[in-house]
Amino acid sequence: MKMMDSELEKILDTIKEVPLRDPDMAENSRARYFNELKSVEFGAVSNGDNLRHTNWIQKICYLFKTRKEFVPMLTQIISAILIAATLIAGGGGATVYASQNAMPGNTLYPVKIWSEDTRLAFAQNTSNQFDLNLEYANRRVEELINMDEEGLSEIDDPAETSIRIMERLQLHIQEALRLAGEVGDPEKAMIKLQTHLQTQTRLLAQQTESADPEFEKLMLQTQMMLQERLRLIDEQLDPLYIRQQNQVQEQNQIHTETKTPNGNPATAGEGPKGPAETAQGTPGSGYGPGPDVEETPTPGGQFGPGAQHTPVEPGNNGQPSQAPLEPNNGDNKPGNGGKGGK
Amino acid sequence: MHDSEEQLLCRAKKYDKEALSLIYDQYNTGLYVYAARLLGNPFLAEECVSETFSRFLGAVKQGKGPRNYLKAYLYRIAHNWIADYYRKKGTEATSLIDEDLVEIEDKKPLPRIDVELRAQQEQIREALWQLTPDQRQVILLKYYEDWSNTQVAKAIEKPIGAVKALHHRGLTRLRKLLLSNEDV
Numbered sequence: 437m438k439m440m441d442s443e444l445e446k447i448l449d450t451i452k453e454v455p456l457r458d459p460d461m462a463e464n465s466r467a468r469y470f471n472e473l474k475s476v477e478f479g480a481v482s483n484g485d486n487l488r489h490t491n492w493i494q495k496i497c498y499l500f501k502t503r504k505e506f507v508p509m510l511t512q513i514i515s516a517i518l519i520a521a522t523l524i525a526g527g528g529g530a531t532v533y534a535s536q537n538a539m540p541g542n543t544l545y546p547v548k549i550w551s552e553d554t555r556l557a558f559a560q561n562t563s564n565q566f567d568l569n570l571e572y573a574n575r576r577v578e579e580l581i582n583m584d585e586e587g588l589s590e591i592d593d594p595a596e597t598s599i600r601i602m603e604r605l606q607l608h609i610q611e612a613l614r615l616a617g618e619v620g621d622p623e624k625a626m627i628k629l630q631t632h633l634q635t636q637t638r639l640l641a642q643q644t645e646s647a648d649p650e651f652e653k654l655m656l657q658t659q660m661m662l663q664e665r666l667r668l669i670d671e672q673l674d675p676l677y678i679r680q681q682n683q684v685q686e687q688n689q690i691h692t693e694t695k696t697p698n699g700n701p702a703t704a705g706e707g708p709k710g711p712a713e714t715a716q717g718t719p720g721s722g723y724g725p726g727p728d729v730e731e732t733p734t735p736g737g738q739f740g741p742g743a744q745h746t747p748v749e750p751g752n753n754g755q756p757s758q759a760p761l762e763p764n765n766g767d768n769k770p771g772n773g774g775k776g777g778k
Numbered sequence: 779m780h781d782s783e784e785q786l787l788c789r790a791k792k793y794d795k796e797a798l799s800l801i802y803d804q805y806n807t808g809l810y811v812y813a814a815r816l817l818g819n820p821f822l823a824e825e826c827v828s829e830t831f832s833r834f835l836g837a838v839k840q841g842k843g844p845r846n847y848l849k850a851y852l853y854r855i856a857h858n859w860i861a862d863y864y865r866k867k868g869t870e871a872t873s874l875i876d877e878d879l880v881e882i883e884d885k886k887p888l889p890r891i892d893v894e895l896r897a898q899q900e901q902i903r904e905a906l907w908q909l910t911p912d913q914r915q916v917i918l919l920k921y922y923e924d925w926s927n928t929q930v931a932k933a934i935e936k937p938i939g940a941v942k943a944l945h946h947r948g949l950t951r952l953r954k955l956l957l958s959n960e961d962v
Contacts, residue, residue, distance in 0.1 A: 447956050451899045452922060454814040461824045469802050469831045473795055668821060
């Protein structure tokens with residue numbers, strides 16, 4: 437039973453192709469993953485999900501529940517109760533004010549983070565949110581530098597703490613980057629963000645030269661992250677890049693048209709055959725025979741699964757060149773074992 | 779590299795870095811295409827890939843993560859990330875970079891066909907986001923990723939019969955949104 441008429445199919449095919457993946461960006465993404473992988477050696481347990489700018493009530497709980505040992509946890513709980521009592525007693529403003537200079541390891545540091553998240557949550561104006569994220573990103577860099585200068589001995593778990601700071605820094609920058617596209621003058625916002633990142637990178641680079649060896653690796657990772665964001669900004673500000681992206685899209689379109697003289701969707705594959713074409717039991721096929729055996733054949737199946745939307749540039753991450761960009765591509769790697777033909 | 783997905787996952791859970799590297803190399807490209815198609819923005823798509831693998835690593839570190847069906851698990855994370863993004867930003871999300879482009883377009887006009895294509899793509903994405911989450915994921919995985927019903931069933935953790943029904947209802951709704959009403 438054919439479930440989709442050709443008209444709908446034609447419309448849906450409009451987003452079947454995606455622009456070529458930028459090899460540099462792909463390499464940066466890969467570097468981020470491998471840095472995170474390596475950071476385990478640094479003794480950290482990533483808890484980035486808890487550090488988002490949403491669910492801030494849960495985040496307060498998170499700040500007080502992360503200690504593994506009972507006694508430090510008890511200390512944190514008592515601190516939390518004291519802080520809450522102070523807030524209730526009317527000293528909230530003073531406490532929050534006092535916390536603004538608190539550094540990691542300090543009892544008031546969670547209050548500082550909490551107050552930042554609260555301000556962000558209540559900032560309705562996109563421009564304010566953007567500025568706040570920039571300010572908080574600067575604070576995180578300052579904290580990293582301060583941790584290195586003051587020594588790590590006063591902090592319970594310097595590795596974990598520093599990685600959390602870095603994660604928050606990354607989130608602030610990510611948010612700023614997103615918000616920059618939404619403010620009144622995106623280009624101006626991008627330039628402002630660019631200036632901040634350049635300064636932060638320079639400060640970290642200076643500090644890294646004399647950094648504690650234990651800390652140096654994290655400083656370098658942070659710099660890499662900042663440089664990657666800077667590059668993204670440079671590209672967004674570069675009209676040449678925009679033009680190149682459009683040219684790539686046009687080339688894709690022309691390529692598609694020449695590949696499909698009968699008006700078929702642009703997916704007639706040049707990529708390696710997927711499960712539907714290689715029949716059942718393809719070695720390395722992780723998921724068996726593919727759409728051919730289904731009672732409800734997918735229209736995409738007619739055109740061959742090599743759906744080759746964005747061939748990978750040669751030398752990209754050590755992946756095969758011209759690899760088809762659909763999830764099956766990984767499964768089709770020779771020798772990938774799998775449950776072929778299942 | 780002779781590991782099946784299950785073996786790879788088993789090694790990954792023991793924090794075998796080679797296995798974790800292989801997992802990245804094996805799935806990052808497909809995930810990028812999936813994200814880029816839904817988001818229409820290469821920067822966000824890269825972010826989605828990074829965040830997907832970061833969440834995967836986080837889960838592995840905490841002894842969580844998938845028990846099996848790694849690929850389905852990764853696509854689910856990516857899909858959830860994208861859904862979160864859209865939920866947070868509303869339908870304006872897709873135009874994050876496009877707004878910049880429009881600004882530049884004022885100075886350097888882009889080819890007309892490109893603008894039309896973008897508008898049409900946005901229309902399709904909007905229609906897709908009007909489906910229920912399950913319908914959307916079934917359509918995306920079956921139609922755009924060529925997954926079988928069995929694979930999709932694993933990804934969305936529903937029986938194959940439910941996948942077929944979701945597929946049918948999703949297509950019917952899309953037909954209504956994209957063909958019956960030009961303004962959708």
